[in-house]
Amino acid sequence: MSLFRKPSREPLWRDEFSVFSNDEKYVSRRQFSKFLVLTSLAMFVGNLWILVRSWFSRKPLYPVTAIARANEVPVGGVRLFQYPTPQEQCILLRTGANEYVAYSQKCTHLSCSVFYSAASDRLECPCHNGAFSVRDGSPLQGPPRRPLPRIVVERKGDVLLATGIKLEA
Amino acid sequence: MDRQTSPSAKRSVTAIDGAMALIVILLIVQIWLVSATLETYLAGHYETVLPGAVLSGTIFLVCFGLYLFIERLDAEFRKP
Numbered sequence A: 001m002s003l004f005r006k007p008s009r010e011p012l013w014r015d016e017f018s019v020f021s022n023d024e025k026y027v028s029r030r031q032f033s034k035f036l037v038l039t040s041l042a043m044f045v046g047n048l049w050i051l052v053r054s055w056f057s058r059k060p061l062y063p064v065t066a067i068a069r070a071n072e073v074p075v076g077g078v079r080l081f082q083y084p085t086p087q088e089q090c091i092l093l094r095t096g097a098n099e100y101v102a103y104s105q106k107c108t109h110l111s112c113s114v115f116y117s118a119a120s121d122r123l124e125c126p127c128h129n130g131a132f133s134v135r136d137g138s139p140l141q142g143p144p145r146r147p148l149p150r151i152v153v154e155r156k157g158d159v160l161l162a163t164g165i166k167l168e169a
Numbered sequence B: 001m002d003r004q005t006s007p008s009a010k011r012s013v014t015a016i017d018g019a020m021a022l023i024v025i026l027l028i029v030q031i032w033l034v035s036a037t038l039e040t041y042l043a044g045h046y047e048t049v050l051p052g053a054v055l056s057g058t059i060f061l062v063c064f065g066l067y068l069f070i071e072r073l074d075a076e077f078r079k080p
């Protein structure tokens, strides 16, 4: 059965508002094109909505929070902390005598908590076997496609401070 | 010869089908564009949002132009 109806000699109004129930199952090419163009308009409105959202969502200002004492964490050791709010769990790793890295503990796949695996020297997610690099948080294995948000860590004397979040690796 | 089966009518219908196929292809590209823009926006990359919107608007305008073309052909075709 053809999806389209052949153009007829009927006036446009009669064509559009057919009184023959048999004709109702047909869609004219013009109506179908109109539907496609309206879908295209909807997609454009979607893009505009994203644009407006990005204009109004200003970059958040992050607090400066003390997360640990520098020698509290041994080399290769881990410490959990909350940043920037008490609900957001993060993980701090001491990768060298004077090197510290910290990431959000939320897996970028489906938000399970990642943990540090000393054996493989990477951050692993137990839910779907995802793994992230300790060096920059980039995904190494499994379903995650985006890197772990990185917490900016600064050392002030003996204290380690979290000062912000970087989203890209 | 019947007006609806005349060579010019057949040409019109072919042109309308071609324009419709083009709209479908553009629409698929546009749907991909919206999902890609949304994904990069949610990942915190705001720099892709404006080009995405401009491109999406351009695609919409092209689709609308093709629709006007279809309307014109259709109206000509229906002229008594």
Ligand code: FES
Binding pocket: A107, A108, A109, A110, A111, A112, A125, A126, A127, A128, A129, A130, A142, A143, A144
């Ligand atoms: S939630 Fe982490 S891999 Fe799926």
